[in-house]
Amino acid sequence: MKMRHICLALCAGLALSACSGGTEKASSQSSTLSEVANVIVAGRKAKRNPPELPTLTRPLLDNLTVGSLEVIASKRAQTAYLIPEARRSGNLTVWRTGGNSQVILRDGVLIGTKGLGNDLASADASPALAAVRSRGSSAGQRVMYIRNDVNGVDRMSLSCEVHNLGAENLEIVERSFPTVHLREDCSNETGKIANHYWVDRRDGTVWKSRQWAGPQTGYLDIRLLKK
Numbered sequence: 001m002k003m004r005h006i007c008l009a010l011c012a013g014l015a016l017s018a019c020s021g022g023t024e025k026a027s028s029q030s031s032t033l034s035e036v037a038n039v040i041v042a043g044r045k046a047k048r049n050p051p052e053l054p055t056l057t058r059p060l061l062d063n064l065t066v067g068s069l070e071v072i073a074s075k076r077a078q079t080a081y082l083i084p085e086a087r088r089s090g091n092l093t094v095w096r097t098g099g100n101s102q103v104i105l106r107d108g109v110l111i112g113t114k115g116l117g118n119d120l121a122s123a124d125a126s127p128a129l130a131a132v133r134s135r136g137s138s139a140g141q142r143v144m145y146i147r148n149d150v151n152g153v154d155r156m157s158l159s160c161e162v163h164n165l166g167a168e169n170l171e172i173v174e175r176s177f178p179t180v181h182l183r184e185d186c187s188n189e190t191g192k193i194a195n196h197y198w199v200d201r202r203d204g205t206v207w208k209s210r211q212w213a214g215p216q217t218g219y220l221d222i223r224l225l226k227k
Helices: 002-014 024-047 058-062 128-133
Strands: 070-072 079-089 092-096 101-104 109-114 120-124 138-147 151-173 174-186 191-200 204-210 219-226
Touching: 058 101, 058 219, 079 101, 101 219, 109 128, 109 204, 109 219, 128 138, 128 151, 128 191, 151 191, 151 204, 151 219, 174 204
Parallel strands: none
Antiparallel strands: 070 079, 070 219, 079 092, 092 101, 101 109, 109 120, 120 138, 138 151, 151 174, 174 191, 191 204, 204 219
């Protein structure tokens, strides 16, 4: 019965005449099912041994026709490369992966994620935004709205202070940028987090950051590879 269900599914999805009976067709059916099994096995192997990420070089990045963002979910030890899906008013950029997971940044500050699980639905990151724009210190409340497991959203409020740690020369794939290093220290009754931003001293571009996306996702290490 199980084999019949598989055969019917293949007939419906792929219009295979092998399912209608006969010696020659039965042989074709066996071959097709064998190919399907091989694909399934290959898929499982790919999950266990994912393909190697490309080696980043400056010529490779210079030849890109779109922007590129590297995001490392340190808690999950996963790396992804994203391209801009949309740029909106207020210097907001939606970056996406090939699988349509998204990281949403405003002036380089994380204000949302999608497709990561227990996503950051939105954030009022006023202290960080003020500091990034001025390349200086700031303080205030950060409010984060994080999706939970019951299709709801949990509100998290933190008191934050952003400190200017001074000038640093930052290198990203063979290119150096004059930046100022900002650290955002936030806390509430449940604990503390610390976000870091490396902001171009010339135009305010956040070339590199380490930002907390919520209890489940943890920190995202973000590098802007190409604007």
